[in-house]
Amino acid sequence: MSGSMRKRVMRMRGLIRKEFLQVLRDPSALGIAFILPAVLLLLFGYGVSLDAKSVPLAIVVEQPTAETTSFCGKFEQSRYFVPHHYRSLHEAVEAMRRGEVDGIVHLRADFGEQLRRPRPAEIQVILNGVDANTARIVSGYVQNVFVLWASEYLRTSGTQIAVPVRIEQRVWFNANVRSRNFLVPGVIAVIMTLIGALLTALLMAREWERGTMEALIVTPVSIAEILLGKMLPYFLLGMGGLLLSTFMAITVFDVPLRGSATVLIGSSALFLLAALGMGLFISSVARIQFVAAQIAIITTFLPAFILSGFIFDIRSMPRPIQWITHIIPARYYVSILQTVFLAGDVGPIVWPNVAVLALMAAFFLVATRRVTRKRLD
Amino acid sequence: MSRLMALVVKEFLSLLKDPRSRFVVIGPPIIQLIVFGYAATFDVTDVALVVYNESQDGAARELVSRFTGSPHFQLVGTVDHDEEMARYIDQGDALMALHIGPDFRRQLQQRGSADVQILVDGRQSNTALIVLGYAGAIVEGFNREWIAREGGVRAPARLQVRAWYNPNMQSRWFIVPGITGLLTLVVTMLVTALSVAREREQGTFDQLLVTPYRPWEILIGKALPGFVIGVIEASFIVAVAILWFRIPFVGSAVTLYLGIVLFVLAAIGVGLSISSLAVTQQQALLGAFLFLVPSIILSGFATPIANMARPVQYLTYLNPLRYFEVILRRVFLEGTPTQLLWPQFWPLIVIAAVTLTTATFMFRRRSAAT
Structure with a gap:
């Protein structure tokens, strides 16, 4: 028993090593993980604003x-x-x-x-x-x-004006009503979506198209292990991108981080898993880069941009559209990010959203596994 | 001529023969137009309101009823503690809290002026600003009637605000024409960005290059499917915007089509340039995304270009979608004539000319290399 276990661990170690080498030898992957988030965050952080001035x-x-x-x-x-x-x-x-x-x-x-x-x-x-x-x-x-x-x-002209009722207004969590404070956390969600879902969908579809995925599947490694091996490097790259983005949000854009790093990192990890799972799922279903690319951009980037609450407030959408937003993982993540950055660890907002993200991550990973197995039969 | 036709037919077939890729070109834009058309709005309705009224005064009650009776607000609770009010806002159950203190009546009678507290959830700052605007208007209406009834100093002047081209200031009128540009760009980029790279990876592009076709003929063959699909798709979206979303179209169709044709040409040029510069499909796709994502977010589609930091604004001059968004909105809502839109047309012509030439040049250079 322990012998087979050891074999398994060794196999897994070999596989992970292979996947890491594959990612690290491809400079575009590292660029995607570190340069892309930095450039996009700078571009969008300075570019996306709803504050009209001058x-x-x-x-x-x-x-x-x-x-x-x-x-x-x-x-x-x-x-x-x-x-x-x-x-x-x-x-x-x-x-x-x-x-x-x-x-x-x-x-x-x-x-x-x-x-x-x-x-x-x-x-x-x-x-x-x-x-x-x-x-x-x-x-x-x-x-x-x-x-x-x-x-x-x-x-x-000598008259003292007395306004009967005066408003003493206070805007909580964002006293200067700066749109950047809520847009920059949203930008982080969009960037994480790009890294997680879009790129995995493309990279994996390439493996299907070239037949390297089939080559892996015929080895004794199980499908779950293959998927795990594929995901791990991207997961780590994505988390690296998140830390970089958070650091820039705080230092470059002066967005306060009022919640805890634990909640931020934990929920980001769950979202990244859901996004990676979605990317893997898309690529396993599409298997052609052209189709995978289209599905990915249509189901990940555009909804993360328009239906997540990043710019357009979900509460303002008509009810049926609000229901649709519930199938978008980014919606839950944007909600967590805006709260964790601006308000703090508000349990009743954080936990339900975290639970849904965990469910979505589990769903996409299980679904990918099933689709992959079925195709092999 | 028939030679060119054969090439064009081949390109169309290679694009549309796969049912899955046929579907993704046609299906999603329709669904997205409808979903995004309803979803993308800056108008705030049914603001969840919580009221904390410590005053038993009739004037305070009247003020509260003005809020609860307003179509913009929806009462979700009345509270009698500060902490409870805070909890509503913290947890996102209420967007605004109205707090009237116990000495409201005394302040109003002795000083002729009383304070009420308004707390707004600032997590979405734009929504917060709009809600403050609603609250301000309600209080102003209350004040005007109060002065008329009880006497007091009137304001010396009054603002009479009107919005031209969009009298009810509905953001949907702004967003839906904008979606036309967004979806047209996505579809044309996806159709063209892979066309050369895919053939290059499969080796069929070299076969194409050794045929007697000239580079410009290959360019037309590659560009025409994207052009036809882009223009048809744009027309369809414009029709839905007018017929389904009832967005007023006051401009001329000729001006609009001039914009559509120039924009689609520019988008195809960018797509084909990316495609012909890339060695693999993977690179072409990455290139297409790296172009698409910033050009959509920095197009002025959702957030105005005027609000961007100066260096980012300069960067948007390279973005064809930026010009098309202006053309769409101004032709739709303002009915701007062609000559006033010239500042938008000529950059599109320049972008199209430069990128299409680059793409053709890249075919030739690669062919000389092989």
């Missing part, structure tokens, strides 16, 4: 007065706007049609007179609504600048 804004002043000057001054001071000045609405509209400004603030010729009447003066704001999200953010910025100006204007 918005080009047209300010139309038909008749300059002291009031319009103080009004425009508030926009000049704001770091959110780059004001462009026009004397007529027509010119500003033309600029918006050319795409030079994202919005127009229009002060009519009688703005100064209107201010002295009992009815409130009207300030027309026209936004380019094509990018609705940015338009909404810009509208909020304009509102803030306006309130600032209005209360100052009232103060200088």
Whole structure:
């Protein structure tokens, strides 16, 4: 008994050694594990942001007065706007049609007179609504600048403004409402998906196409051992990529890590297993690189980008689409990452998601084994 | 001419003869368009709200009912402890908490101004900003009525905000045309990126090179299937966007098709360049992914290019999808005429010309080497 056990261990050691050598001798694999995450994280960390700043804004002043000057001054001071000045609405509209400004603030010729009447003066704001999200953010910025100006204007004209109800707002976990804080953890999930599922799908499909997989299968090594041997190097490379990404997220992008490293590493390991399992499964089913590539990009990268909660909030999706997101492993991982990075180890969020990831990893590994065996018969 | 036809027919057959690869070219884009079209939205609805009201005042109750009665909010619980409120937010059960303190009434009567606390889960900062916007609008409405009823200092002016081209500011109008660009790019890249590499690995590309075909004829043979599939797919997606998602299409179809044709040519050029530079299929696939992933994420499809760090913005000038996204959205929603879109058209022409020439040159150089 112990003899066969020893043989098994030796066989396994040989196999793992072979797989490691194969990965290490292929410089592209190392590049994929370390250079790719670093480059992608830098590119996306600096590139993906929902915080509009320096918005080009047209300010139309038909008749300059002291009031319009103080009004425009508030926009000049704001770091959110780059004001462009026009004397007529027509010119500003033309600029918006050319795409030079994202919005127009229009002060009519009688703005100064209107201010002295009992009815409130009207300030027309026209936004380019094509990018609705940015338009909404810009509208909020304009509102803030306006309130600032209005209360100052009232103060200088001798009236003290008393707002009946004032909001004292606090944004938890992300006090400055910085989109990078939630996007960078999401980027890590996308990168881990790429390393885990996409690349394994491609690399393994190549082995099927070349027949090296069949060559391995006819040796006395069991299928489970072959799969384990194939996965181990990629698993370690993936975990290396994760540590690098986390380190960069904290040091380069100033994202706080409020949870524990244990939860982060543990859940990442589970996600990586699920992603590797998915990649192996795709390659075993497709067996042709072209098809494997298409299935992988369609079932891994695009859903991880759009359906995981990385950019688009799952809570905002219609209910049937929310159900669909439950089959995307990245969804659970993004949820864990956003919580572990920004809020801490919140048990009721972390554990259910970890459990689902563990189930998914088990499912894909078992399914791969079954598919592989069936094909051999 | 018939010689060229034969080559084109061969390329189509090699692409579509395998039922699995035929399916992946046609099936997934349709499913993805529908799923992503509904999923990709920045609009926040049914915000889970928890209320912690310590004041017995009528004004406080009125404020709370304005929140609970709003279509944007959905009450998920009322609490009477700070910790309980915190737990709702921590665990993600509520997105926003409204807290009215016990001295709300006193503050309002003595100072004419009372504070209410609003806590928002900032884990998704964009959602948090939108929720704060909703809360601000509700409180502002309350204040306006309060002043009208009880008296007080009115604001000297009022903002009248209108959004052109998308009056209700629905992000779906922005995202769905954008998906057209995304899926067209994925399909054309997948079709073209492997075409040369696969044949090179199987050795049939050398056979093709020793035939009397000229490199440009081989290029046309390789490019045409991708072109036809790309344009048909784009047309189909545009039709679904208009007919199914009811996205208004106010521009001209000619301008749109000019954009589609130029973009598909540029995408094919990139795909064929990757394919002809690669020695193996594996390299071609990796190359295609390394191009696809950043070009999708940094295209302005989901997050605006204007928000990116300056060096990353410069990098996006190399990305054909960047230009196509602008063309799609502006033609769809603004009805921008062709001449105003020229700044988007010429870079696509340059990218297509450079990459298609590179691909042809690479066929020839490799053929000279063998």
